[in-house]
Amino acid sequence: MQTYKAPLNDMKFILEDFLNSGTSNFLLKESELEIEDFNFILEEASKFCEEILLPLNQSGDKEGCTFDNGIVTTPQGFKDAYKKFVENGWQSAALDKKYGGQGLPYIFNVFFDEMITSSNMGFGNYPGLTGNAFEAINKSASEELKKLYLPKMATGEWTGTMNLTEPQCGTDLGLSKAMASPQKDGSYKLTGTKIFITGGEQDLSENIIHLVLARTPGAPKGIKGISLFLVPKVIPNRDGLLGERNSLACGSIEDKMGIKSSSTCVMHYNDAKSWIVGDLHKGMKAMFIMMNGARLMVGVQGLGMSEVSYQSALYYAKERLQGRSLSGPKNPEIAADPIIVHPDVRKNLLKMKALNEGIRGLISFTALQVDVAKVENDKYKRQRADDWVALMTPVIKAFSTDVGSESANLAVQIYGGHGFIKDHGVEQFVRDARIAQLYEGTNGIQALDFVGRKLPMHNGRLLKSFFHLVKEYIEENAFNYNLKENMPHLMKSFGRLQQTTNFLASKGLYDPEEGAGPSTDYLKMFALTSLGYIWVRYIDIANKKMNDDPKGFYKAKIATGEYFLKKVLPETGSLMSSILSGAKSYTKYENEYFESSFN
Ligand SMILES: Cc1cc2nc3c(=O)[nH]c(=O)nc-3n(C[C@H](O)[C@H](O)[C@H](O)COP(=O)(O)OP(=O)(O)OC[C@H]3O[C@@H](n4cnc5c(N)ncnc54)[C@H](O)[C@@H]3O)c2cc1C
Numbered sequence: 001m002q003t004y005k006a007p008l009n010d011m012k013f014i015l016e017d018f019l020n021s022g023t024s025n026f027l028l029k030e031s032e033l034e035i036e037d038f039n040f041i042l043e044e045a046s047k048f049c050e051e052i053l054l055p056l057n058q059s060g061d062k063e064g065c066t067f068d069n070g071i072v073t074t075p076q077g078f079k080d081a082y083k084k085f086v087e088n089g090w091q092s093a094a095l096d097k098k099y100g101g102q103g104l105p106y107i108f109n110v111f112f113d114e115m116i117t118s119s120n121m122g123f124g125n126y127p128g129l130t131g132n133a134f135e136a137i138n139k140s141a142s143e144e145l146k147k148l149y150l151p152k153m154a155t156g157e158w159t160g161t162m163n164l165t166e167p168q169c170g171t172d173l174g175l176s177k178a179m180a181s182p183q184k185d186g187s188y189k190l191t192g193t194k195i196f197i198t199g200g201e202q203d204l205s206e207n208i209i210h211l212v213l214a215r216t217p218g219a220p221k222g223i224k225g226i227s228l229f230l231v232p233k234v235i236p237n238r239d240g241l242l243g244e245r246n247s248l249a250c251g252s253i254e255d256k257m258g259i260k261s262s263s264t265c266v267m268h269y270n271d272a273k274s275w276i277v278g279d280l281h282k283g284m285k286a287m288f289i290m291m292n293g294a295r296l297m298v299g300v301q302g303l304g305m306s307e308v309s310y311q312s313a314l315y316y317a318k319e320r321l322q323g324r325s326l327s328g329p330k331n332p333e334i335a336a337d338p339i340i341v342h343p344d345v346r347k348n349l350l351k352m353k354a355l356n357e358g359i360r361g362l363i364s365f366t367a368l369q370v371d372v373a374k375v376e377n378d379k380y381k382r383q384r385a386d387d388w389v390a391l392m393t394p395v396i397k398a399f400s401t402d403v404g405s406e407s408a409n410l411a412v413q414i415y416g417g418h419g420f421i422k423d424h425g426v427e428q429f430v431r432d433a434r435i436a437q438l439y440e441g442t443n444g445i446q447a448l449d450f451v452g453r454k455l456p457m458h459n460g461r462l463l464k465s466f467f468h469l470v471k472e473y474i475e476e477n478a479f480n481y482n483l484k485e486n487m488p489h490l491m492k493s494f495g496r497l498q499q500t501t502n503f504l505a506s507k508g509l510y511d512p513e514e515g516a517g518p519s520t521d522y523l524k525m526f527a528l529t530s531l532g533y534i535w536v537r538y539i540d541i542a543n544k545k546m547n548d549d550p551k552g553f554y555k556a557k558i559a560t561g562e563y564f565l566k567k568v569l570p571e572t573g574s575l576m577s578s579i580l581s582g583a584k585s586y587t588k589y590e591n592e593y594f595e596s597s598f599n
Contacts, residue, residue, distance in 0.1 A: 091156030117304025122261030133160025200265030517583030
């Protein structure tokens with residue numbers, strides 16, 4: 001059974017204890033809210049997810065989107081749910097006040113998106129992309145475009161999409177062929193076909209604002225000749241009312257493995273009226289604002305899928321009666337004990353819980369830095385926050401979505417054969433979670449971005465500031481009694497990470513394949529160590545709060561953290577061994593050897 005209750009206790013812990021009063025005061029000052037108001041909004045958001053979105057998750061998966069002659073219909077109930085989403089003002093919550101948003105801190109978005117994903121990942125893509133398109137237009141478009149488009153996107157009456165992919169152009173965006181020709185009035189006419197466009201067509205909103213990458217005549221080849229264009233489905237008049245229909249259409253939708261309620265469209269643009277966003281040939285810069293936001297949000301999707309997988313598996317593990325506990329029957333009066341008594345089941349459940357709570361902390365701390373980078377007056381602090389977000393974006397995207405998929409599979413394992421049966425709803429998690437490892441740049445590409453771009457960026461400044469933060473914490477807490485047992489685990493992994501980083505940096509200088517080859521292993525090692533740092537901090541906080549712990553929340557925090565540090569974090573050891581053995585065993589493997597077992 002798909003079971004979900006928003007993890008509000010953990011979110012409140014992060015906000016009030018982990019991000020500490022100084023930083024959360026900073027957040028709340030910006031949004032002019034008291035902590036009680038913020039918690040109230042979170043509770044209302046959780047009700048929307050649990051009561052409206054969750055009940056549509058399995059039916060939406062079963063029915064999927066349908067296509068008929070250019071018109072896309074979302075599954076039953078989605079239109080109503082979206083109407084309520086808009087009427088309740090949820091789309092505008094964390095958007096810029098200047099253009100109709102409510103200015104809540106970005107961390108609200110992160111918590112809300114996690115809850116939406118856990119309840120209904122397919123639904124979440126529609127508002128999620130609108131928010132990211134809003135940010136890209138807000139950062140790069142002319143004032144005229146902002147005034148015309150952003151207020152309606154803030155309410156959610158108009159949605160947004162992101163158009164990069166073409167049949168011949170996936171990861172390598174320099175291969176894009178879509179062409180935009182300038183017109184005398186300053187607009188462009190855009191022609192081309194984009195594929196896999198999420199929400200490219202749907203029946204939820206009255207207008208769809210497409211952000212489309214295209215070349216202009218005579219533009220330089222490759223990525224340097226790409227510009228970004230705003231292409232509305234219906235062209236608004238100057239007063240904002242809807243005018244004529246633009247020359248673009250949805251040609252078909254994809255029949256997919258998962259997120260079936262999220263429409264994935266082939267979009268044809270045929271001399272469609274368009275307006276440039278940002279500077280000519282600087283489309284990637286403008287689009288990266290959307291992509292970076294979207295990458296963080298996809299990381300949040302990984303967490304959301306992992307959390308609902310965990311909760312659904314936990315529910316089943318407490319209900320399903322099979323076998324007897326090895327430490328003696330727990331239910332001697334009935335035929336068998338619940339499967340939660342079995343060590344293997346417990347281990348799987350705890351792995352999911354420990355990873356979820358650690359990732360939630362990492363994402364929340366990063367979300368806080370997004371806001372700091374936006375509004376902090378001190379230039380140095382702004383830069384530090386920006387550095388953190390740039391460094392962690394590929395880590396969060398890749399690691400969290402890998403965990404989302406792993407947890408969905410662990411949930412099926414805990415359900416046994418019943419997990420393979422559709423009615424129970426957990427096989428849907430496996431299918432839905434899988435896409436997050438692929439879109440917004442595959443996880444392999446995130447690892448390359450991390451190792452090839454983020455680590456050497458500004459002479460290693462981003463990485464150095466992370467190392468400095470962890471090192472300083474370890475030194476400051478050398479005699480912290482609360483961490484006596486736990487700090488050594490973090491120190492060991494941190495040492496391994498430093499050693500492996502030096503190895504990669506020196507090898508990669510001479511042979512790019514030696515740097516790129518182990519990048520996914522390195523990213524995982526980095527993510528686990530970051531979570532180790534977060535868990536040690538959680539344990540310290542929880543120890544200090546133990547005197548006021550009526551529900552055992554802090555005790556559970558400490559026990560979960562100890563599990564993470566002892567049982568999950570040591571994987572950094574095997575990752576290090578693999579990385580230090582070099583990449584030649586696969587980079588120099590002869591191509592014909594791949595076929596040796598069958599040709
Ligand atoms: C359901 C769904 C929704 C989507 N939504 C959108 C959307 O809204 N907008 C949009 O524009 N796109 C969207 N996409 C497209 C998605 O972002 C791409 O599928 C993804 O970026 C990968 O591109 P590709 O599928 O062409 O794979 P390819 O680029 O062909 O890559 C195939 C494999 O090769 C690897 N690879 C490729 N190049 C390299 C390299 N240089 N080094 C190492 N490995 C490499 C990749 O990691 C991958 O494993 C969506 C896709 C799906 C399935």
